[in-house]
Amino acid sequence: MSPPLIEARHLDKRFATGTLAVRDLNLHVEAGEFVSLLGPSGCGKSTVLRLVAGLEQPSRGRLRLPKAEAAVGYVFQEPTLMPWASVFDNVWLPLRIAGCTRERARDRIDTLLQSVGLQGFAHAFPAELSGGMKMRASIARALVRQPVLLLMDEPFAALDEITRQKLNDDLLAWWRTGGFTSLFVTHSVFEAVYLSQRVLVMSHRPGHIVEEVHVEQPYPRHSAWRTSSDYVQTCARVSQALERAQTEVAR
């Protein structure tokens, strides 16, 4: 059996301010999985993503990450596009940093823009795009280096419900064709269940994983599933796990 892509054992993260954001966190993600981290605000979800991205170092514990040469994509809640650069140049940025010229990058970026639904917008500037289109550009930028792992930190939280649901469906399609592993942070029980194979529920700060809910529904998942009793029941199971996670702190 191949080793997991990500494995955290007894991980703590204490910031220089003294805040203990994560305590005794255990996490195991296999290559190719779609896993969500769900928890109350401030419980340490973003800190876990930053640890997995190598942007923060753990204070204690062991963390196995993808090999250093493997690309990892990171998508934030804000699209964080360069306002002075076109969509093409924004998506080109990670390749440019890696030494790839615009000409060599062109075919890959044109194909990618097509697959994220931004064909015809290569020369547009971020200010000319809707919120959903900006997020599509941001995801394209994260995918352009063909990452083994895509880390997403509440990427759709600021979008309206219709746009969010459409992006949920598209993200699942990109995940299925791209073959990358997804670690997705969200506040939304409904979103976590719709997208994931496993939902990991975190306690209040200091965060750790208190429950794991498996979502058995096979892919491709369609929006009709959102109104099925199976979906509603799975969401109820995850909501109850979230409630138990909150009361764990009160104990």
Ligand SMILES: Nc1ncnc2c1ncn2[C@@H]1O[C@H](COP(=O)(O)OP(=O)(O)OP(=O)(O)O)[C@@H](O)[C@H]1O
């Ligand atoms: N660089 C930092 N220095 C000091 N404290 C930090 C730092 N980053 C995060 N924290 C603190 O760590 C705790 C966890 O923060 P984190 O952003 O990981 O939570 P979160 O679950 O992602 O929150 P939200 O859902 O609101 O985005 C918070 O109390 C936060 O203030």
